[in-house]
Amino acid sequence: MDKVWMKPPFGAGDPKQVDATPEILIPLMVAGWSQIEEPINTRVNTPAGDEEVTGHVHD
Amino acid sequence: MSTTRLQEVQICFGKGKQTDIATAQAAAVMWRFTKLNAALANPKLATENDAEEYGKGHEFPIATYKTAWDVGGTLEKYLSAEIAAWAMAFGLGKVVKTGTTPNFVYTCTPLFPANGDAAELPYFSFVEQIRPGAGVVLDRQAVGCAVESWQISVGSGPGRANSKISVEFAGSGRVIDTATGITMPAATVEKLLPSASLTLTINGVDYVTSKNIVSLETGWKNNIRMDAGFFPGSGFQTAGDGSTGAIRGRLEFGNRAGNLKFVARYDSTSLEYAKLKAQTTGTAVITLTFDANSSLQITWQKLAFAVVEIGETDQILTVAVECTPLYDTTNGVISVVAKCGIDAICQ
Numbered sequence: 001m002d003k004v005w006m007k008p009p010f011g012a013g014d015p016k017q018v019d020a021t022p023e024i025l026i027p028l029m030v031a032g033w034s035q036i037e038e039p040i041n042t043r044v045n046t047p048a049g050d051e052e053v054t055g056h057v058h059d
Numbered sequence: 060m061s062t063t064r065l066q067e068v069q070i071c072f073g074k075g076k077q078t079d080i081a082t083a084q085a086a087a088v089m090w091r092f093t094k095l096n097a098a099l100a101n102p103k104l105a106t107e108n109d110a111e112e113y114g115k116g117h118e119f120p121i122a123t124y125k126t127a128w129d130v131g132g133t134l135e136k137y138l139s140a141e142i143a144a145w146a147m148a149f150g151l152g153k154v155v156k157t158g159t160t161p162n163f164v165y166t167c168t169p170l171f172p173a174n175g176d177a178a179e180l181p182y183f184s185f186v187e188q189i190r191p192g193a194g195v196v197l198d199r200q201a202v203g204c205a206v207e208s209w210q211i212s213v214g215s216g217p218g219r220a221n222s223k224i225s226v227e228f229a230g231s232g233r234v235i236d237t238a239t240g241i242t243m244p245a246a247t248v249e250k251l252l253p254s255a256s257l258t259l260t261i262n263g264v265d266y267v268t269s270k271n272i273v274s275l276e277t278g279w280k281n282n283i284r285m286d287a288g289f290f291p292g293s294g295f296q297t298a299g300d301g302s303t304g305a306i307r308g309r310l311e312f313g314n315r316a317g318n319l320k321f322v323a324r325y326d327s328t329s330l331e332y333a334k335l336k337a338q339t340t341g342t343a344v345i346t347l348t349f350d351a352n353s354s355l356q357i358t359w360q361k362l363a364f365a366v367v368e369i370g371e372t373d374q375i376l377t378v379a380v381e382c383t384p385l386y387d388t389t390n391g392v393i394s395v396v397a398k399c400g401i402d403a404i405c406q
Contacts, residue, residue, distance in 0.1 A: 002164075026168060032176060034176075
């Protein structure tokens with residue numbers, strides 16, 4: 001299932017990732033949530049080398 | 060002397076949205092369509108003069124002044140998944156895009172400033188050309204346009220004319236009226252959403268399964284506050300030149316209104332009049348489909364019947380119903396899920 005990142009109205013609070021279904025999206029959109037790109041601090045790939053970061057890399 | 064046929068006119072407009080009301084779009088973010096109506100998006104210049112001023116010795120004007128520019132137009136088209144997605148996204152204003160080629164999904168709702176949304180709709184540029192280049196007849200670009208209204212009509216019959224959309228748009232007044240530099244993109248391949256594909260449930264009744272629906276119309280009007288677009292500092296046709304006429308610096312929606320009316324066959328089991336008397340509320344879900352990747356689903360989240368009139372269509376008893384869309388505290392007034400194979404609409 002597609003997922004999408006949404007930010008809360010008035011910038012109050014943290015973005016969240018939700019299922020991209022009308023049942024979930026529409027109440028959020030009406031309540032002021034807006035779509036955003038995936039936040040950088042949640043991305044799996046590093047910006048520099050596109051190396052996948054896993055939990056044990058820096059262990 | 061050669062004549063110019065109106066069939067030569069080509070139009071393209073922003074598939075994506077402008078960065079702001081004053082920044083014209085380039086061809087790379089535009090798409091080209093055909094249309095059904097002949098009307099052109101003519102820029103209109105309002106002027107004033109000095110007839111009322113004292114000190115001239117007479118009551119006649121001796122000078123005129125460019126006051127302001129206006130531009131707008133209407134697009135009438137057979138309904139397709141592509142134009143539907145565009146009209147819903149730009150007409151309602153709030154869009155979430157998901158999916159990948161060939162199935163992009165645009166979930167659209169109106170903007171609610173009370174919940175932090177903008178009061179301005181997304182802007183696009185609109186281009187009209189006839190023989191651009193050396194033998195140019197017309198080459199102009201209206202910048203900073205917003206959708207004022209859209210209206211969809213679905214009728215009975217097999218032809219394309221039984222599923223149409225009309226989109227009215229208003230502009231900031233900024234116009235590039237010579238040498239836009241826009242190279243008309245290739246015509247967009249459209250996936251039509253025919254009347255025969257309709258599924259329809261209104262206020263608890265499936266009007267297609269019962270084979271009772273005759274026609275329907277539904278639409279949205281933004282009632283853009285045109286006069287409020289001119290404010291101190293809103294700008295001029297030529298930036299920095301106060302003699303070129305004012306343009307609008309914003310197009311805010313006013314008191315918006317949705318509409319839905321339909322005609323259905325009427326028999327002993329019909330409940331429309333009873334629901335009118337009881338002011339029964341329910342949803343309306345209108346779906347038109349080309350294929351799994353190209354469709355339009357409009358949901359009026361809550362409505363009541365406002366007018367129920369029994370009459371006839373081709374001598375068969377029918378009921379004409381006008382609905383009043385209501386605001387639902389969770390899902391708002393209207394939502395649309397528009398699917399098509401085109402990426403980046405209103406992005």
